[in-house]
Amino acid sequence: MRARGRAGLSARLGRGALKRVSVTLPPDTDQPLFPGRAHRPGSARAGSRVTGCREAGQMPAPLSRKIGQKKQRLAESQQQQIPKEKPPSAPGLQRSIYFSSSEDPARLGPEFFDQPAVTLARAFLGQVLVRRLADGTELRGRIVETEAYLGPEDEAAHSRGGRQTPRNRGMFMKPGTLYVYIIYGMYFCLNVSSQGAGACVLLRALEPLEGLETMRQLRDNQRKSAAGRTLKDRELCSGPSKLCQALAIDKSFDQRDLARDEAVWLERGPVESSSPAVVAAARIGIGHAGEWTQKPLRFYIQGSPWVSVVDRVAEQMYQAQQTA
Numbered sequence: 315m316r317a318r319g320r321a322g323l324s325a326r327l328g329r330g331a332l333k334r335v336s337v338t339l340p341p342d343t344d345q346p347l348f349p350g351r352a353h354r355p356g357s358a359r360a361g362s363r364v365t366g367c368r369e370a371g372q373m374p375a376p377l378s379r380k381i382g383q384k385k386q387r388l389a390e391s392q393q394q395q396i397p398k399e400k401p402p403s404a405p406g407l408q409r410s411i412y413f414s415s416s417e418d419p420a421r422l423g424p425e426f427f428d429q430p431a432v433t434l435a436r437a438f439l440g441q442v443l444v445r446r447l448a449d450g451t452e453l454r455g456r457i458v459e460t461e462a463y464l465g466p467e468d469e470a471a472h473s474r475g476g477r478q479t480p481r482n483r484g485m486f487m488k489p490g491t492l493y494v495y496i497i498y499g500m501y502f503c504l505n506v507s508s509q510g511a512g513a514c515v516l517l518r519a520l521e522p523l524e525g526l527e528t529m530r531q532l533r534d535n536q537r538k539s540a541a542g543r544t545l546k547d548r549e550l551c552s553g554p555s556k557l558c559q560a561l562a563i564d565k566s567f568d569q570r571d572l573a574r575d576e577a578v579w580l581e582r583g584p585v586e587s588s589s590p591a592v593v594a595a596a597r598i599g600i601g602h603a604g605e606w607t608q609k610p611l612r613f614y615i616q617g618s619p620w621v622s623v624v625d626r627v628a629e630q631m632y633q634a635q636q637t638a
Contacts, residue, residue, distance in 0.1 A: 420581040424573040427490030427506060431513040434489075434506070435462035435613050438515060439592060440583040442523065445561040446576070451528055453561055455520030455551050456583055459614040459621050461597045463505075465512035470603035473512025484569045485512045492578075494558075494568040501555035502564055506572055518598075518612070520551035521620040522560070529560035553622045591616040591636075595628035 422441065429437060438460045445453045463471040465485075472482045472495070484493030485507055493505040493514050505514040522529055529550045536559045551557040558564070563578065572580055594610035601607060614621045616629060 422573070422580045422582055424488075424490055426580070427508065427573060429489070429509055431462040431464050431508040431510060431515055432611065434508040435460040435515045435611070436592060438506075438517065439613060439615055440586070440590060442581040442583050443517065443520060443557075443561070443578070444581055445563065445578050447528070447562060451525060453525035453529055454523040454581075455557065455561070456523055456620075457517060457519075458521050458618045459517075459519035459612070461516040461518055462508075462611045462613070463514050463516065464611075465510045468513075468603075469606040470597060470600040471512060471514075476512065478512075482512075485514050487569060488571075490571055490573040492567050492570045492572055492575075494563065494565055496565060497555070502558040503554040504558055504563055504567070516554060517557065518554050519614070519620055519622045520557050520560075521618065522547055522550050526550065532562050533559050548619050552620055591632070593625065593628050593632050595625035598623055 426437070427434065438457045441457050443455050443457055447453070463473075463485075465471060465473055466476040468474060471485075473485045478486055481495060482493065484491045485505070487507055489506075489508050491507040493507060494502055495505075496502055503516060505516045507514045526547060530545055533545055533550060533556065549556070550560050561578070567578060570578070572578065592613050593616045595612045595614070596608050596610060597612045610628065612625075614624075616632065
């Protein structure tokens, strides 16, 4: 009975029991494990044992995808929180606070002043002299009268005979350098150096254009007579010392560069339909310069009410030349 029982049990196991089967994959196999079921590359490692159950430690596919998605979202969130570095900005041009650009198109540069004294004295006529005060106020005046001083040969020049002193050093500096000197111990005169050692141009009169009330106040501060009388507009800058008072120009401006200075400069005047008539006359206040006293080295715009002194004889000669 015992032997028959064991034989019957074996028979039953042989017929109905399922056996656990193990298969070893050859490396780099591309064949599916079971016919009709596609094998995804990477779903099983080469040389691993594949059974009907998942490998130890392997998660179900849906859960694995969810965890991967969460990790990706976390990484993206952290990346957004990291501030992005801004590329270093290129250093801009260092511009003057007084100008709208590094090279102001209205301002006349060094090349304008690099002319012989007589040519420069004529070229100054019609240009605009600008003075910027410490509080930012800008004063403007159109140049209507100048005088040329030719250097060592000119007996009326401070550089006559080639004399160089600390006082007249500006006359020997590059064209466009200011030469400011004092007369009568209290008044200043403004000159600009030109081509030629010791040559310069004296600015004699301006037509006030901007800041007239400030000019008037500055003039009143320096006046010692007629304290109660209000200066007329045509009196503000009708003389070399008057224009220095009206623009607050003193000895501290000596040897400055008119082409580069930020407190005083020259701008191109408005373009006119026709060139103004320019009168050439004798200079003023040089009675001890021999024949040079009569040389026509003073230039002014004919008919301008802002000129310091009108020379009727010179104007008649000019008219005769124009009609000849």
